[in-house]
Amino acid sequence: MNDKSSPRKFSRRKFVQGVSTTIIGSYVLTPGVSKISEKLEAETKEIASGKKPLNLIVNKVRYELMISPETTLAEVLRNELKLTGTKLICNHGECGGCTVLLNGEAIYSCQMLALDAGEKEVTTIEGLLTGEELHPIQKAFVEHDGLQCGYCTPGQIIAAQAILLKNSQPSKEEILTGMSGNLCRCAAYPNILKSVLAAAGYLTEGTNR
Numbered sequence: 001m002n003d004k005s006s007p008r009k010f011s012r013r014k015f016v017q018g019v020s021t022t023i024i025g026s027y028v029l030t031p032g033v034s035k036i037s038e039k040l041e042a043e044t045k046e047i048a049s050g051k052k053p054l055n056l057i058v059n060k061v062r063y064e065l066m067i068s069p070e071t072t073l074a075e076v077l078r079n080e081l082k083l084t085g086t087k088l089i090c091n092h093g094e095c096g097g098c099t100v101l102l103n104g105e106a107i108y109s110c111q112m113l114a115l116d117a118g119e120k121e122v123t124t125i126e127g128l129l130t131g132e133e134l135h136p137i138q139k140a141f142v143e144h145d146g147l148q149c150g151y152c153t154p155g156q157i158i159a160a161q162a163i164l165l166k167n168s169q170p171s172k173e174e175i176l177t178g179m180s181g182n183l184c185r186c187a188a189y190p191n192i193l194k195s196v197l198a199a200a201g202y203l204t205e206g207t208n209r
């Protein structure tokens with residue numbers, strides 16, 4: 001048989017080249033396909049990385065992040081957003097160093113997955129400032145020596161804020177109970193109590209001293 005007339009001359013390589021050209025041609029000619037392809041590529045990358053999207057509102061600023069699902073809120077605040085005022089001390093829900101406000105409630109940010117904080121209002125110690133101006137609770141801690149090494153102080157101040165948001169004139173007992181989840185290894189408790197009582201006074205008087 002004459003080779004030129006043989007159907008076998010249409011080799012597998014030519015067939016593959018033909019198909020590739022057709023696919024590439026379709027891709028170039030159809031902008032919609034390009035968009036779908038980009039979306040698919042992004043989704044494939046997301047699945048491959050194991051990361052999830054997170055919308056977080058911290059100190060009234062919205063952040064859009066991609067994070068691993070096991071990341072805690074404390075880790076996102078400190079490592080991703082560089083808000084290092086929130087301290088990771090025990091990382092086991094025992095000391096209160098990582099306390100932040102979540103929709104006005106004090107929580108241990110080391111014990112919350114960041115994905116669970118999505119679309120909620122997070123307030124850290126940095127969020128109490130007004131520009132460079134200290135919040136009255138921060139001023140009270142300075143004026144009444146409510147700290148020694150200062151490592152537990154951001155958590156103490158946020159815990160105090162949570163109490164004062166609900167009760168502007170708490171008793172000593174209410175303060176001690178409300179802050180019992182915040183440990184101080186320097187045992188600065190007497191002055192922490194004085195500071196919170198003073199802060200309640202400043203806030204009630206409306207004195208932004």
Ligand code: FES
Binds near residue numbers: 089094096110111
């Ligand atoms: S660091 Fe979160 S409770 Fe100690």
Ligand code: FES
Binds near residue numbers: 153183185186188
């Ligand atoms: S001031 Fe040092 S741990 Fe509280």
